[in-house]
Amino acid sequence: MSETVKVAILGASGYTGAELIRLLDTDPGVELAVLTADRRAGQSLGAVFPHLAGVKAPPLVAIDDVTDWSGIDVVFCALPHATTQPVIAGLPDHLKVVDLSADFRLHDVDVYADWYGGPHQAPDLQKTAVYGLTELARDAIARARLVANPGCYPTGPLLALMPLIESGLIEPGDIIIDAKSGVSGAGRSAKEGLLHGEVSEGIHAYSVAAHRHSPEIEQELSRAAGHAVPTTFTPHLVPMNRGILSTIYVRTHANADAATLLSALTVRYKGEPFVRVLHGGALPHTRHVRGSNLCLIGAVDDRRPGHAILVTAIDNLVKGAAGQAIQNMNVMLGRPETAGLALQPVFP
Amino acid sequence: MSETVKVAILGASGYTGAELIRLLDTDPGVELAVLTADRRAGQSLGAVFPHLAGVKAPPLVAIDDVTDWSGIDVVFCALPHATTQPVIAGLPDHLKVVDLSADFRLHDVDVYADWYGGPHQAPDLQKTAVYGLTELARDAIARARLVANPGCYPTGPLLALMPLIESGLIEPGDIIIDAKSGVSGAGRSAKEGLLHGEVSEGIHAYSVAAHRHSPEIEQELSRAAGHAVPTTFTPHLVPMNRGILSTIYVRTHANADAATLLSALTVRYKGEPFVRVLHGGALPHTRHVRGSNLCLIGAVDDRRPGHAILVTAIDNLVKGAAGQAIQNMNVMLGRPETAGLALQPVFP
Amino acid sequence: MSETVKVAILGASGYTGAELIRLLDTDPGVELAVLTADRRAGQSLGAVFPHLAGVKAPPLVAIDDVTDWSGIDVVFCALPHATTQPVIAGLPDHLKVVDLSADFRLHDVDVYADWYGGPHQAPDLQKTAVYGLTELARDAIARARLVANPGCYPTGPLLALMPLIESGLIEPGDIIIDAKSGVSGAGRSAKEGLLHGEVSEGIHAYSVAAHRHSPEIEQELSRAAGHAVPTTFTPHLVPMNRGILSTIYVRTHANADAATLLSALTVRYKGEPFVRVLHGGALPHTRHVRGSNLCLIGAVDDRRPGHAILVTAIDNLVKGAAGQAIQNMNVMLGRPETAGLALQPVFP
C-alpha cells in the first residue's frame, strides 16, 4: 500500500458521498482517486455539488467503467440498499471495503430477507463482514476486509446502551428509543414527502415499529443481552438538515440511577476522541455536533422510580455515516483514528 | 348578557393573545372590547402585531386602567404564570373567566407551591376552578365561572389517554410521553435560547422529568386511574413555530392492541368536531392541524408484545391555548361550540 | 344561477388547489361540487391533503370523467401551464372560468409562443380573456367569462407600480423588481431542487432575466406606460413556504419622493379591503400577510436623489393565486368581494 491512501467512492452523488469528500479533503494522506455516480457520469464534481467545486477530484464515472482497481486501496460504497451486494462481491480481494448501505449489517440473512424483501445475494461475503460501530468493535474492524458501517439511527443509541447492558445496569428487554432525525438521512432523491413545503414547519413519526433500522438495533442489543430482545424504535422527521437526537427510556437494575449510568459510560469511553459523556444534568443538542464526528450522551433520572432517560446526539451524515466510515478506514489501515475527522462542529 | 359577547383579553401582546384575536375576529357574535398589555399600553394592536392591523379592536391599555368592567361578559387571561392569581381574584363576580396561565390548573395548592416556587395566593378561588379540557369536562365547564385552560403539552396526551385509562385498556402507571413542540409555546419574550440562530437546524430535550406540565398531566391521569401515578414526560424543542406532536408509549391490558385503542377512542369522540381519530395505521403530522383547533390521534402496535404507541398532534396556540379557550367560552355561554373555530388548517 | 355557487376545481391536488378549498370552505354560499386530479382520481380529499380531511367535498375524479357540467357555475382551473388551453376551450359556455395558469395571461400569442415554447392553442379564446388583477380591472372582470388570474410574482409589483406609472410619478423604463419567494410557488412536484435539504438554510437567485413572469409584468407596465418598456425582474427562492417580498427600485418624476408615492397609492386604494398602504417608513414583512389575501405596500427614499424604493408583500398562494381567484369569482358573480377572504393572517 502506498503512503497516500487511494480511495474510491461508489455513489458519490448522494449526500453521504458528498460528506465523505468534504471530510477526506481535510486529510493530506488521502487521494480521491475514483468517484462513481451512474446517472451523473461524465460530470465534474462541481457540477453535481457546487459546494465541492474546489476539491481536487476526478470527474464522476459510471461504476462499470472502472476496470482497473489496482491503484485503489479502499472503497467506500454509498450505493442504495439491495444494489450493493453484487457490486462488493465483484471487487478484487486487495481492496478494503467500507459499505455504508444496510446490505451487510444483518448477520442473519433470513432477517435481511424479511426486512428487505428478497434473499441476500452474497451470504458468504456476509459472514466476513464486521458491524463497524468503531468504539465497540475496534479490534475486529482492524482485522476486517469488509466493514458494514452502522445505520444512522442505531449509532447513537447503541453507543449509549451496549455498555450498560453488558454491565447489567439496565434491562435489555424494556428499552424505548424515540429518535428524531433531520432530512438528509432520507437522501437526495426527489420525493414529494421530502419537499421543503412538506417537511418544514412540522414534525411527524414514520415507519413506526416498522423501520429497517429496527432489526439492526435488535441484533446488537440482543448480542449484548445474550438473548433476543425486541426493542421499541420510533423515528421522526424533523425540519432540519442534519442531526439525530435519540431519547431513550430504560429500566435500571441494581438501584442504578442516571449518575450510575453516566459513570459507567464515562469509564467505558475514557480517551475516546469522538464520544463525549455529559454530566451535571446536561443534555445534548444536535446543533452541538453538526458537521462533526462526535456522539454526545447525557442522562437524567425519570420520574418513575427505577427508570432513567438517556439522550444521544450525532450528525447523521458524519458519525451516522461518512465520518464513522472514515474512522473505520483509519482503523482498518492502522492510521491515526482522527485523521480527516478533527473538525469542530459548525454552529450556528 | 347582550347578544354580542363582549370580551376582554388580559395580556394581549403575547402570541396567545394574538391568536385569541385572530380567531375571535372570525366570530361576528364577539366584540373585542378591552385589550390589555402593560408594557405596550397606548399602542394600537397593529403596532404590536402588524398582521392584525386590520382587526377592529381598541388600543391596548394597562390593566390597572380598566376601571369599569360592567360592559364586559368574558375575560381571557393570558398573563404569565404566578401573576394571574391576584388579577383574577380582583375581577367582578359577573365576569366569566378563562385563564390560560397555569395558576388555577392544579387542584392541590401544595403541589402548585412545590412546582411554582411559592404559596398559592387565591386558594379559595382555586377550589371553584374547572380544569377545562373541553371534551372531557363539558358539563362542569358549562356551569363554571372560572375555567383553567389546560397547558399546551397536556392537551393532546390527555385526550388520548384519559378514555383508555377509564376503560381499563392501558396501565396508568406505565406511560411515557415523548413530546415535541414548536417554539411559540415558549412565548414572545426575548431570550437567547429562543433566537433563530439557537433554535433552527437542531433539536434538543429540555426540562426532562422536571417540566411544570408534569404535575398537571399526573393530576389528570391519577384522577382517571383512581390512584396516584407518576408519568414520564419529556419535552423537546423543534425548529418550527407551531405544533406539538406527542408520541406516547403505553402498556395495554386485556389483550388490547392498537386497533382496540382506536376503536375505543372512536366511540368516545364520536360527533366531536375537533377530535379526529385516525385509522388504517395513519399517524398525524403537526402540519395537518396548523392554525386549527383540531386534535388528531393515531396508534400502532409496538414491537414489544402488549404495548402500543399513540401519537397525537395539535397546534399549541390553538387547541393548546387560544382555540380551546374559545371553545370553553362557547360552552360556558351556551353558544355553538365551533363558533370562531371553524377554520381549516393552513398547509403548507 | 342557484343561490349557492357550485364550484369545480380542476387540478385540486396541488398547493393552489388545496388553498382554494381551504378558503372556499369558509364561505357558506359556495359548494365544492367537483374536484379533479388525474393522478389521484378515486382518492378522497383527505388522502391527498390530510389537513383538509374535515372539508365537505366529493372525492377526486379524472377530468375526462366529468361529463355533466350543467350543475356547475364556476370553474377554477389550476392545471399546469400549456395544458390548460384545450381544457378551457372545451368547457360549456355557461361556465364562468378563472384560470390560474399562465395560459391566458399574455394578450399577444406570439409572446406566449416565445416564452412557453409552442404556439397558443386557443387564440380566439385568448382575445376574450381579462387579466384579472382585481383592483385594477374590476369592471372588465365583472363582465368577463374567462379571467386569467395573474401570476404570483407580478401581483404585488403591479399593484404598486401601475398607478404610479399612470399618474406619471415614476419612469416606466427604469424599474427593477428584486423578488423573493417562498417555495410553495414552485408547486408540489417532486424535484431535487425543491427538497428540504436543497432549499433550507440558503438563498439563491434563479431564472434571472429569463423568468416567465417577465413578459407578464412587461405587458402590464407597457400598457400603463403607453409604450413598450423592458423591466428588470429577478426572482429568488427563500427557505419559507409562503410569501413573496418584492423590493422595487424606481426613478421618480416631478420631484416625487417616497411620501408622494405613498400618498398617490393611498388615494388610489382607498376603501380597498385587501390593499394596505403603509406609512411612517413602515415596510411590510411577508409574515404579516401569511394565509390572507392582503397586499401590503411601503416605500422609502433611496440614497440616490430622484429615486425611491417600494416594497410589497403578499402570500403567493392567496393574493398571488387562490385568494385573488376567489376575489375575481366574487366580482364576476356580483357577490361581496370579501366572501371567503375575510381571514386575518396567521402569525407566527
Place this chain on the structure above:
Amino acid sequence: MSETVKVAILGASGYTGAELIRLLDTDPGVELAVLTADRRAGQSLGAVFPHLAGVKAPPLVAIDDVTDWSGIDVVFCALPHATTQPVIAGLPDHLKVVDLSADFRLHDVDVYADWYGGPHQAPDLQKTAVYGLTELARDAIARARLVANPGCYPTGPLLALMPLIESGLIEPGDIIIDAKSGVSGAGRSAKEGLLHGEVSEGIHAYSVAAHRHSPEIEQELSRAAGHAVPTTFTPHLVPMNRGILSTIYVRTHANADAATLLSALTVRYKGEPFVRVLHGGALPHTRHVRGSNLCLIGAVDDRRPGHAILVTAIDNLVKGAAGQAIQNMNVMLGRPETAGLALQPVFP
C-alpha cells in the same frame, strides 16, 4: 515572535468569536491564549458554546483582568461597535490587531460620527488603520499594525464591484445592491425581532437606505471611482443562520455585457484561493459557501440593454467576519494565507 502564533480574542462569547475559535482550531500553528467575555468571565468555553467543548482553550476572562499582554502576538477584537476604540487604543504596541467591529472602517471620522451617533474616540489611531478587504489591499495589510475587518454586507459586493469600477466597465453612480442575510449577522443578543417565531417563515427588508454598512460601501466605491458616489443598499433578513446573497444591478460602459464583466473578474482574481468567478450563466447559492471562506461571483445580462446583474455569495461569519480576519492575520504575519481556512463548505 514565537513560531506558534499566540492569539487573544476579545469578545469570545458572540457568534463571531465562536467562529474564530472553530477556524483557528484547525491551524496547528495557532494557540488560543486569551479569550475574553465580560459577562461570561469565569466560565469555560464549553459552557458558553457547547459545540466548542472539545477545543483546547483557556476559560473566559474579563478584559480588564488581562494585565500581561507580553506573550500575545495577535488580538482579534470582536467587541460591539463604539466600545472598541478605547480598548484598542489601550493595547501595547507590539500587538497586531484585527478589529471586527465597525470602529475603524470609516476613514473620515466625521462620517463615523454621523452614522454612529458620537465622535470618534481614537482619531489618530484611525489614520493608521487599513480597511482589510484582503484581496484588494494585501500589500497594505501586510504592513499594517491595525486592520479594520470589513463588514459582512460590504465584502461580497466590493469584491465584485471594485475591479469593475477601476477598469471603467460599470458606472459607479448607478449601482443597486439588494442584499439578503442570514440571522447570525445580527449577533447573539436576545432581541424580540431575532426570535425564531419572528424570523422564520418570512422575509423583510430593514434599515433601507439607512444601514450603517452604507457609508462603508460608499467609501470604497467612491475611492475606486475617484469621486463621491451614493449607492443604493437594501438589506433583508432571511430565515437562515448563515450566508449573504447580494444581487447587484449595474449599468455598463463600453458595451460591456455580463461576459465582459466575468472575464475582467476572472483575470483580476486569478490564483486567489477564496474568490471564485462562475461562468456559463451559473449563479451562486449561499449554501455553496456555508462554513467556508469563499466568495462566489456570477453575472447575467439584464433585460434592459446596457445593464447587467451580478450576484455574490459569502458566509457572513467566515468571509464576512472571522474567516477574513484570519486571512488578514495570515497576511500581516507573512504566513500562508489559507492557514486555518482550508475547509470546504458544509452542505446540506
